[in-house]
Amino acid sequence: MPPDIEAVAEQVFTALADPTRRAILAALASGGPATATDLADRLPVSRQAIAKHLTLLAQTGLVITEPGERRRVRYRLRSAPMQVAQQFLAALARDWDSSLDALKDHLEGRKTPQ
Amino acid sequence: MGFPDRIERTVQVARPPATVWAALTTAEGLRAWFGDDATIDLRPGGSARMTWTSGHTADMRIERVEEPTVFGFTWHIYGLPDGDPRRTYVEFTLEPVGAGTRLTVVETGFAQLPDDVYRKAFDGNTEGWASELGELVAYLDAA
Numbered sequence: 001m002p003p004d005i006e007a008v009a010e011q012v013f014t015a016l017a018d019p020t021r022r023a024i025l026a027a028l029a030s031g032g033p034a035t036a037t038d039l040a041d042r043l044p045v046s047r048q049a050i051a052k053h054l055t056l057l058a059q060t061g062l063v064i065t066e067p068g069e070r071r072r073v074r075y076r077l078r079s080a081p082m083q084v085a086q087q088f089l090a091a092l093a094r095d096w097d098s099s100l101d102a103l104k105d106h107l108e109g110r111k112t113p114q
Numbered sequence: 115m116g117f118p119d120r121i122e123r124t125v126q127v128a129r130p131p132a133t134v135w136a137a138l139t140t141a142e143g144l145r146a147w148f149g150d151d152a153t154i155d156l157r158p159g160g161s162a163r164m165t166w167t168s169g170h171t172a173d174m175r176i177e178r179v180e181e182p183t184v185f186g187f188t189w190h191i192y193g194l195p196d197g198d199p200r201r202t203y204v205e206f207t208l209e210p211v212g213a214g215t216r217l218t219v220v221e222t223g224f225a226q227l228p229d230d231v232y233r234k235a236f237d238g239n240t241e242g243w244a245s246e247l248g249e250l251v252a253y254l255d256a257a
Contacts, residue, residue, distance in 0.1 A: 096219055
């Protein structure tokens with residue numbers, strides 16, 4: 001696979017590994033675009049720390065900036081890198097082991113535990 | 115280390131290929147071990163659908179039907195949005211071994227990235243971030 005696909009997924013997983021960045025991304029996902037000040041009101045984290053994390057998230061392309069009210073920058077979640085990361089998770093979540101166990105149990109006449 | 119593009123499993127089943135084939139390629143067979151309900155139009159280009167009582171649905175497009183040795187289909191990548199065009203390819207291969215069957219399943223395509231998704235995923239990283247970040251810092255400092 002092209003290494004940069006993996007780089008995008010890695011940026012997503014790195015971002016999600018930090019509890020503050022996870023909270024910021026979760027807030028943008030659930031509440032839509034927000035300024036650093038909005039996020040500081042909602043999260044138990046200083047505005048300074050939030051601004052620092054948002055800069056990092058913008059650098060890696062996980063959020064984009066757009067003009068907000070009163071010359072404040074608003075941040076919006078970008079879904080494309082998340083979808084790249086999600087397809088890697090799909091491979092991990094694809095549970096052929098259980099399905100094949102069920103197939104074998106069905107064919108060989110054993111009862112399938114549910 | 116990379117994430118897997120390909121998943122492969124092999125199991126030995128104590129039933130002949132014809133029996134295993136029926137379990138993989140008939141609605142009745144699929145209902146018995148895979149979906150809670152199933153429909154299938156068994157021909158290349160045909161559709162199959164499995165549904166689960168959880169509400170989840172899998173739509174398959176059948177690609178290879180070579181009774182009783184190869185059965186292949188594509189389906190949507192679980193977890194991606196409904197409109198996402200990416201699909202993985204699943205292929206079952208059946209080999210007789212004694213009175214039983216060696217069944218192999220290979221699913222490929224997890225690491226694919228079509229051009230439009232690729233572009234969307236990378237545009238934000240490559241276009242104009244230096245200037246945007248300069249403005250960003252100015253805004254933050256002024257706030």
